[in-house]
Amino acid sequence: MDKIEVSLTVNGRTRAALVSPRMLLSDFIRHELALPGTHVGCEHGVCGSCNVLVDGKAVRSCLMFAVQTDGAQITTIEGFGDGDLDPIQTAFWEEHGLQCGFCTPGMLASAKELLDHNPDPSDEEIREAISGNLCRCTGYEYIINAIRSAAAKLRAADPAAA
Amino acid sequence: MKPAKFEYSRPDDLPTVLALLADQEDARILAGGQSLVPMMNFRIAQPAALIDINRVPGLDYIRMEGDVIAIGALARHADIQRSPVIQSNIPIMTEAYDWVAHSAVRNRGTLCGNLCHADPASEMPALMQLLEAQMVVASHTGQREVPAADFFTGTYETALEPDEMLTEVRIAKPAAGTGWRFEEVSMRKGDFAWAACAAMLRLEAGQIAMPRVAVAGVGDAPMRLDAVEAILTGQAPSEDLFQTAAQTGADAIDPPETPAASAAYRKDLVRTLLPRVLSTAAERAE
Numbered sequence: 001m002d003k004i005e006v007s008l009t010v011n012g013r014t015r016a017a018l019v020s021p022r023m024l025l026s027d028f029i030r031h032e033l034a035l036p037g038t039h040v041g042c043e044h045g046v047c048g049s050c051n052v053l054v055d056g057k058a059v060r061s062c063l064m065f066a067v068q069t070d071g072a073q074i075t076t077i078e079g080f081g082d083g084d085l086d087p088i089q090t091a092f093w094e095e096h097g098l099q100c101g102f103c104t105p106g107m108l109a110s111a112k113e114l115l116d117h118n119p120d121p122s123d124e125e126i127r128e129a130i131s132g133n134l135c136r137c138t139g140y141e142y143i144i145n146a147i148r149s150a151a152a153k154l155r156a157a158d159p160a161a162a
Numbered sequence: 163m164k165p166a167k168f169e170y171s172r173p174d175d176l177p178t179v180l181a182l183l184a185d186q187e188d189a190r191i192l193a194g195g196q197s198l199v200p201m202m203n204f205r206i207a208q209p210a211a212l213i214d215i216n217r218v219p220g221l222d223y224i225r226m227e228g229d230v231i232a233i234g235a236l237a238r239h240a241d242i243q244r245s246p247v248i249q250s251n252i253p254i255m256t257e258a259y260d261w262v263a264h265s266a267v268r269n270r271g272t273l274c275g276n277l278c279h280a281d282p283a284s285e286m287p288a289l290m291q292l293l294e295a296q297m298v299v300a301s302h303t304g305q306r307e308v309p310a311a312d313f314f315t316g317t318y319e320t321a322l323e324p325d326e327m328l329t330e331v332r333i334a335k336p337a338a339g340t341g342w343r344f345e346e347v348s349m350r351k352g353d354f355a356w357a358a359c360a361a362m363l364r365l366e367a368g369q370i371a372m373p374r375v376a377v378a379g380v381g382d383a384p385m386r387l388d389a390v391e392a393i394l395t396g397q398a399p400s401e402d403l404f405q406t407a408a409q410t411g412a413d414a415i416d417p418p419e420t421p422a423a424s425a426a427y428r429k430d431l432v433r434t435l436l437p438r439v440l441s442t443a444a445e446r447a448e
Contacts, residue, residue, distance in 0.1 A: 004170065021170035021212070024203075043163040044200040048266060057240075057269040063199040064270070067170055068192075068214060110266065131352050132264025 006070040011079030019066045026050040028066035037077035048133035051106035052076050058113040077105035087153040097146030099137035111147045165202035169211040184302040184325040186211040196271035197279035233331045239268035251335045254342035264352045274328045280320050283354035288384035292360045292376035298330035314383045341447030343439040355379035356423040357431035361439040365447040370394045380417040389414050399444035404437035411436045
């Protein structure tokens with residue numbers, strides 16, 4: 001089938017491209033947009049490594065077609081912070097929230113969606129939010145510590161939101 | 163691990179969707195894609211055409227229509243899970259959603275798509291049987307309603323014809339005073355059920371009235387346990403009764419054997435879960 005034109009906003013920048021309908025959003029992000037921070041693990045919706053934010057919601061980019069994102073706002077890990085680490089990334093760094101780092105971009109997308117809606121999550125809510133993200137280093141406790149710490153940083157930076 | 167080629171269309175109204183579904187060979191509806199796309203990535207599914215309904219306006223409703231809750235084809239799990247209409251009218255559905263997939267999947271996945279995928283270990287098909295939901299099925303020639311009991315015909319199989327689409331689920335609000343409970347065991351929370359049990363019942367003069375019991379993960383399709391319901395009807399709730407019901411339930415199922423969960427283990431789970439859901443439902447009944 002012919003390629004279809006899509007125009008979308010990725011990390012604040014308008015991007016347009018011609019895509020085959022069968023191109024997964026994950027492949028589009030990595031290979032067409034040259035943003036390799038989005039990791040592809042299982043490619044069938046189980047591991048959560050490829051999670052990105054589409055219109056503010058965490059989604060598995062391996063389970064969407066790029067053609068579906070025409071007009072969407074997408075945030076990948078490259079869109080976190082502004083040339084520097086953002087508070088969630090800083091918390092992961094400080095709390096050793098990553099070992100090999102493969103699951104980290106997806107973890108951060110899930111964490112960001114949680115903290116956007118819940119500035120003071122309980123540990124149970126944090127566990128629920130990342131339950132669809134697998135860390136094969138099994139560093140879950142540190143990741144939970146990192147998200148708890150990130151929540152505190154964000155509350156301190158914006159007391160009105162807490 | 164990449165999908166095969168397919169024709170893609172993205173209509174902006176339902177009549178066009180239904181016309182395309184009738185005209186195109188081997189076309190599938192793309193709603194949330196959380197079941198279909200994994201199968202396409204594995205090439206277990208290789209539809210010739212996908213009809214993307216995500217830009218059809220007005221299909222994402224969750225609303226009361228008299229005593230019926232109507233849920234549209236594009237209503238997503240995350241929105242149904244958080245819906246005050248569902249929480250206050252069908253609390254067992256909110257409770258069951260604790261067990262459905264993970265946040266990122268619920269953000270995209272739709273109830274109707276989940277039902278059309280008809281995984282026998284999925285929670286919502288069993289719950290629709292429990293709630294005796296009506297499936298509103300449309301094609302280019304018209305519309306029909308299919309009771310949940312007739313909709314799920316087997317593993318990944320439904321009563322849908324190739325030119326038909328599930329456009330709405332209609333659930334009658336359970337009667338006031340109905341007690342309910344949904345419980346599940348799976349390897350990890352959010353995975354498909356090794357065994358899930360759901361119960362609804364009322365108490366009339368201290369006796370169980372109109373019990374409903376459904377299970378998932380323990381057969382070719384989600385099912386009601388008629389034999390269990392028959393044992394419960396007209397009896398006073400008691401631990402002995404629920405143990406008898408549990409044994410009857412375990413005898414009535416023929417669960418699948420998988421490396422992670424044997425058939426015998428799944429029967430054990432049903433024997434354990436059934437008394438739990440029944441006693442909680444009885445406590446909640448008024």
